[in-house]
Amino acid sequence: MTLLILGLLLFLGTHSLGIVAWQGRDAMVAKLGELPFKAIYSLISVIGLVLIVIGYGQARMDPVILYQPPDFLRHLTMLLVLIAFPALLAAYFPGRIQQTLKHPMLVAVKAWALGHLLVNGSLADVLLFGGFLVWAVADRISLKRRPQRAIPQLPGSKANDAIVIVGGLALYAAFAFWLHPVLFGVPVMR
Structure with a gap:
């Protein structure tokens, strides 16, 4: 630990x-x-x-188990992570999605971390996912008080929203059906 x-x-x-x-x-x-x-x-x-x-x-x-989450929360986690992947891409592809989310990378981290906290109840899980969630919330709050730095990204385009959605869904599918079990030993689809 x-x-x-x-x-x-x-x-x-x-x-x-x-x-x-x-x-x-x-x-x-x-x-x-x-x-x-x-x-x-x-x-x-x-x-x-x-x-x-x-x-x-x-x-x-x-593992040190802190809580045993109910199985039905897996579906909510899958929805939150489904939001996380396009939000992650939206950080680098300017468009309406990026404008709507304001800080899409932080939205992605918060959705990913919260989703994983819902289905993982060990101390290590709470430290890992809770740490990232607290960090993302604190960073979002601090962004209201500090000057913004430029984030490297592609030029704005109407096609970027389509790239964000299609690319995000493709990444989600790759992780849900293949990468998550291979990298982390935990199947998403049971």
């Missing part, structure tokens, strides 16, 4: 610089330069992500 917690602290900690210290983040970029800052940020994030994967895998071997 220690590796999972350390990984979450590193990964979500680096991603929280904009929430708790956006001016400090800007000062670090000014002092180090953008490329060195991004290199350090990325390295810490990757180390955190690796620790999350290893720590979560270890914690699943000897």
Whole structure:
């Protein structure tokens, strides 16, 4: 469990610089330069992500069960994750969906995390998915008080909404029917 917690602290900690210290983040970029800052940020994030994967895998071997979710919540989870994939793509494909969601990446993280909290009741699950959910909510709230940075994305187009929907549904199907069981050992469709 220690590796999972350390990984979450590193990964979500680096991603929280904009929430708790956006001016400090800007000062670090000014002092180090953008490329060195991004290199350090990325390295810490990757180390955190690796620790999350290893720590979560270890914690699943000897789970501490906090609650046993009812089976019918799987359907709600599938709906929330269905929303998450197009929202994730909408972050990079400007269109009406992106405008409507305002911060589609955070919508995707919140839908993914909440959905997984509904069907997973171990301590590791609560730490992992709850940590990401709390981070996404805090980041969304902080976006109302801090200046917006440009997000790299494709030029706006009417076709982008179609790309977001079709691509999101294709990603969802790939994960639901193939990737989730292969990568995580948990079948989505039972």
